Amino acid sequence: MIQKPSIPKGTRDFGQREMAARNYIFDTVRSVFKSFGYSQIETPAMENLGTLLGKYGEEGDKLLYRILNSGDAFGAVDFEKPLAPQVCEKGLRYDLTVPFARYVVQHQGEISFPFKRFQIQPVWRADRPQKGRYREFYQCDVDAIGSKSLLCELELVQIVARVFELLDLRVCMKINNRKVLSGLAEVCGFPDKVVDITVAIDKLDKIGLEAVEEELLEKGLTAEAVEILRPVLLLEGSFEEKLAVMRSLMGASAEGQRGLDELEELFGLIRSAGVVMPCEMDLSLARGLNYYTGAIFEVKALDWQIGSICGGGRYDNLTGIFGLPDMSGVGVSFGADRIYDVLTGLGKFPDDISSGADLLFANMGRAELDYVLPIASALRGAGLSVEVYPDAAKLKKQFDYCDRKGMRFLSVCGENEVASGTVQIKNLATGEQVSFGVEDIDGMAAFVRG
């Protein structure tokens, strides 16, 4: 029976072009991570379900892909009890954060802390597929764990700045601090409403001051509390001006003042290090609120409308659930799919990333191959990417192949070239054709390299 081939909904094949574009992004972040001394790790796609369950909330548990036990999975099940837990012991990685926490605890004896690691691997989520949301996608995380120093935050800011500088994207980094948000909730008298308050403030740009204040009242805040928060909603000016307003607003909240201290120190370090990327304090940034304990980061592209393309923050108890308390860390995750979309939208991928080989030798028959094969080998040795067309097909067909694969140079070595010991190489873009002596590998390589 012939099967019409397809792949599961929400998954993708990556062809030459997509791979080249994605590798361009990954190679860029990888080179930057390495230049800061971060080292790469990989963890298995399958984790024990015990490692994954309960880490992403009830909704997250439902989105985990479970793997049926091998062998006779249903052999000894009790049909009176829920079946899934009895027949599945393993699940696919849902993100890179929980496997990282597991890794740190499991390998703590071998790790030199502070541990600076990065990880670029796919994750799987049984989400409803839709435009821009996939069931298999790559995450690209960089974290430093085992130090509370704000130098770690600075390093991430520097990494983000350098990555987007290399990718030639104009971005802005928004920075908040969880302690400031807690302090705000504290000074207005509703310490348990941190999330409601932040979510409301976050809508300021979209719905305006009055609507935000209405929402705060709806969420149960008093008019006095809303009054106290108003300066936050009106906050503007330089970092120093915002900080001064917040300092006075925060008053006696020790937590809030500590958060402001951290922001002040981090912005000082950013200035010291000469970071050019614009960074701004943004108190509405609520990302991963239940999780982060200090700095919160988010990066937006300035020239393309899309959600955040990178984000993260500091967490204080990532590894606690696996038995290693008091491991403070900070990390960011680069959204490879969105960065891909922005680079595509702005036409920022370099022209040559998905090109094929540099040079094609046409196949003129067996006798000419004896002449061409050693030359092709020598040119590869000189660093070029070289193809020899496999069949002695019509030249038209060979030219088409050369063209469709985007090769820029072509060489046709026939009887005459063999007899005269020469190699003609043609630049297909300019039409320029140069003749080389068969020994002049360096000359040929230089011509193709341009």
Next chain:
Amino acid sequence: MIQKPSIPKGTRDFGQREMAARNYIFDTVRSVFKSFGYSQIETPAMENLGTLLGKYGEEGDKLLYRILNSGDAFGAVDFEKPLAPQVCEKGLRYDLTVPFARYVVQHQGEISFPFKRFQIQPVWRADRPQKGRYREFYQCDVDAIGSKSLLCELELVQIVARVFELLDLRVCMKINNRKVLSGLAEVCGFPDKVVDITVAIDKLDKIGLEAVEEELLEKGLTAEAVEILRPVLLLEGSFEEKLAVMRSLMGASAEGQRGLDELEELFGLIRSAGVVMPCEMDLSLARGLNYYTGAIFEVKALDWQIGSICGGGRYDNLTGIFGLPDMSGVGVSFGADRIYDVLTGLGKFPDDISSGADLLFANMGRAELDYVLPIASALRGAGLSVEVYPDAAKLKKQFDYCDRKGMRFLSVCGENEVASGTVQIKNLATGEQVSFGVEDIDGMAAFVRG
């Protein structure tokens, strides 16, 4: 509840050292594949079970990891019928070959044939874990599909030779041809016993001539048939000598003579292209016999006892099951785990692949950071990998970190250096310490680069 962290049996974490070693192998093969004009693709980890089932034999079907349908997988099942097929529609990739075939058929309209692709991705098998056998491991496949030219075979031989030259491993490539094996079975009168005959011949080195002949008799061959095959068992000498014996033995078998033609042409091309790696005709090579239709390849390390570290062959109907007949292709697969073991065993990994950053700046406090941070940034810009220790900890602790992470250079910038505008950098291996003016980034970079 605190969970003791672990990973599923047969899976592995890859730390900095293992990653660096593995990336060294992958980067090497990738660079060689690209130099021959092969382009990289990736397919999803999850395939529809319909794509995978029945492709690896009954045993293979049992080794597929199945993924439980998301949502209420057991909601509508008929408990009278087998459950697994009702609750699992997807499975994890078992190899890269079947997904490649599916890819070629699904994307045939976008592909320029001959299609030269490589793919480096993990695969999963519910095999019993044991030493050197994992449930998750990387495959590294390179194939050319859509041409019957033996130039494709040659290219793979060249690729193999170049990869192991770059990895500095001495290897030998054994080459057989399925058509020759069919011819042998034909001329001895047992055309349906190709596999039995090849398996028996394969044991020659281990069990000797007599035992092989006994086995052939046990498998039902007549004494006359065994007599006919004896020259194959006694085959020795140069390629030409072996070929002459085989030509006469093969007599009127058109299939067998075609196989010998192919071997002769391929060895001629190998000579033409100047391949230095030893290649030998080996008629006992039976690898993937049910699958290959022409050339069969296997690569062995000469200085380390282990099974084959690379292998492959030509297939004529890979894509037929998905509705695209007559697509001949040829490919090889590099065994990354075994190559890793050989490189480790022979101490052939370069010394510097798993080293940390080049240089650590000690952290002497906030004031000195203002001085150090821009220097560290500039050195990264100059291409170095540079860390700044995050905490102003005791120098002993900072030195230990530097040492454990294998960094080769250290700089301690204290009050004196700041005051005098200098930077001391120490080579930890030699003890040499050099002082640079703070502006002399090029000098510092050159010293560290060595």
